[in-house]
Amino acid sequence: MTDFAATKAMFHLPEGVIYLDGNSLGPLPKAANAHVGEAMQNEWGDKLITGWNKAGWMALPVQMGDRIGNLIGAEPGHVVVGDTLSIKVYQALASALDLAVPERRVVLTDNGNFPSDIYMAQGLLRTLDKGYELKIVDPEAVGDAIDDSVAVMMLTEADYRTGRLHDMATLTAKAHAAGVLTVWDLAHTAGAVPVDLSGAQADFAVGCTYKYLNGGPGAPAFIYVAPRHAGRTVPALSGWLGHELPFAFDLDYRPGAGIERMRVGTPPVLQMRALEAAMDIWDMADMSDVRAKSIALCDLFIAEVETACPSLTLNSPREGAQRGSQVSFRHPEGYAVMQALISRGVIGDFRAPDNLRFGFTPLYIDEADVHGAVEILADILTNDLWDRPEFKVRAAVT
Ligand SMILES: *Cc1c(COP(=O)(O)O)cnc(C)c1O
Numbered sequence: 001m002t003d004f005a006a007t008k009a010m011f012h013l014p015e016g017v018i019y020l021d022g023n024s025l026g027p028l029p030k031a032a033n034a035h036v037g038e039a040m041q042n043e044w045g046d047k048l049i050t051g052w053n054k055a056g057w058m059a060l061p062v063q064m065g066d067r068i069g070n071l072i073g074a075e076p077g078h079v080v081v082g083d084t085l086s087i088k089v090y091q092a093l094a095s096a097l098d099l100a101v102p103e104r105r106v107v108l109t110d111n112g113n114f115p116s117d118i119y120m121a122q123g124l125l126r127t128l129d130k131g132y133e134l135k136i137v138d139p140e141a142v143g144d145a146i147d148d149s150v151a152v153m154m155l156t157e158a159d160y161r162t163g164r165l166h167d168m169a170t171l172t173a174k175a176h177a178a179g180v181l182t183v184w185d186l187a188h189t190a191g192a193v194p195v196d197l198s199g200a201q202a203d204f205a206v207g208c209t210y211k212y213l214n215g216g217p218g219a220p221a222f223i224y225v226a227p228r229h230a231g232r233t234v235p236a237l238s239g240w241l242g243h244e245l246p247f248a249f250d251l252d253y254r255p256g257a258g259i260e261r262m263r264v265g266t267p268p269v270l271q272m273r274a275l276e277a278a279m280d281i282w283d284m285a286d287m288s289d290v291r292a293k294s295i296a297l298c299d300l301f302i303a304e305v306e307t308a309c310p311s312l313t314l315n316s317p318r319e320g321a322q323r324g325s326q327v328s329f330r331h332p333e334g335y336a337v338m339q340a341l342i343s344r345g346v347i348g349d350f351r352a353p354d355n356l357r358f359g360f361t362p363l364y365i366d367e368a369d370v371h372g373a374v375e376i377l378a379d380i381l382t383n384d385l386w387d388r389p390e391f392k393v394r395a396a397v398t
Contacts, residue, residue, distance in 0.1 A: 002289035007363040010281045011214075018369045018376075020348045023188060023326045023359030026214030032277035039273040051269070060272045061263055065222055067279040068213065071287055072186060072205070073196035074224050080259045081209065081275070082267050085187060085221040087237070088206040089154075090120045091262060092223055094236035096152040096181045096204050097128070099229060104151035105132050108180070112139040112159040117185055121154060124236075139164060143174055150180045157195070158188035158324030161351045163316045165193070165324055169200040176201065187211060190222075192294065192325035192361075194287045197224055204229070212325065212361060213282070215275035223262050230258040239264035285363060293362035295320035298327050301358065301370050305329060308378035315355055328355045331381075335398065339391035340380045346373045350398045 012028040043055040052058050065079035125132040137145045153175045158165050172182050184205040189195050191212030197205050205224040209215035225233055240246045241263040244254040255261035312329040331337050338350040348358040380386055
């Protein structure tokens with residue numbers, strides 16, 4: 001059984017704050033300060049350039065990939081970290097299209113996907129200039145839209161606004177039966193729900209490490225390539241660190257072995273040291289315990305909010321099994337309500353047009369946090385405390 005009191009004690013959570021936004025940016029693992037500090041002094045400071053060999057920097061992207069792979073059901077040696085999620089989406093989609101049935105011209109996604117994934121697909125398809133069409137359907141219509149016109153199905157497993165989950169295993173099986181390759185974005189599922197890439201036979205997957213995995217702002221993304229494709233994938237972003245022999249400095253690109261070829265350029269070493277401290281905490285947790293507690297916390301929050309805050313409307317699946325690790329409620333003045341809430345120390349976020357979004361992250365959130373958050377939310381709504389000009393000024397990041 002995971003000791004959640006022990007994992008909570010591993011995070012720096014500011015006094016007087018209830019942090020319900022770990023779905024956007026996980027909190028600071030206490031050990032990261034010293035761990036990153038040591039890397040700065042003993043590795044960067046004292047080893048300088050020799051750190052790439054002597055401090056093992058070069059091997060970190062695959063090492064960190066394997067630790068993440070443990071949480072998402074990936075085979076060892078098939079995940080690598082680096083770059084940003086948007087870039088990894090581009091890379092995965094380009095590779096999938098390269099392996100797809102040649103004459104097919106449809107990339108299938110849904111309108112619950114995160115805009116950056118859609119923008120990156122639009123940019124890639126425009127650059128390829130081969131007549132590809134990005135077909136965007138309602139999330140519920142994805143299954144029926146899988147047919148033999150589709151080259152690649154590109155989906156985000158959990159909807160960033162509502163937490164609604166796609167059924168990865170069922171949709172992947174349906175896609176494969178129609179000869180369609182799959183790209184799964186795990187941004188809101190890695191570290192949130194148990195993921196089984198290998199069991200689902202997913203082709204490509206990507207995700208980020210600064211949300212549920214707690215790697216810190218700007219932490220690198222990750223990419224998974226199924227073993228059966230690993231040796232056949234030709235990277236579109238063919239950077240030198242994905243080359244078979246980066247230090248041969250050849251003028252022609254030759255892909256590196258397996259997942260190494262999905263590396264692009266110099267990896268963010270200090271950020272990976274911070275991520276390492278976060279993954280040490282994940283080593284204390286069992287994903288099925290995390291899932292059970294996440295569902296319990298979300299159910300509790302929904303029940304308490306529906307009792308105490310009748311002006312809010314649930315905008316997430318009521319059934320725990322169909323939801324990720326977040327809950328959204330709608331309110332016409334959602335932005336102002338969230339700002340009022342943040343001013344009282346309850347940090348969630350706002351997603352247009354009217355969603356108040358709350359993430360529940362069992363590693364450091366417990367029942368007392370849920371009670372405390374709902375109490376303040378109810379006070380703000382019952383007494384219209386959100387109705388002040390300063391809460392209605394939109395910041396750059398919502
Ligand atoms: C958070 C998120 C992103 C963000 O991409 P970055 O390149 O890391 O800024 C992309 N896609 C999805 C599905 C996300 O949830």
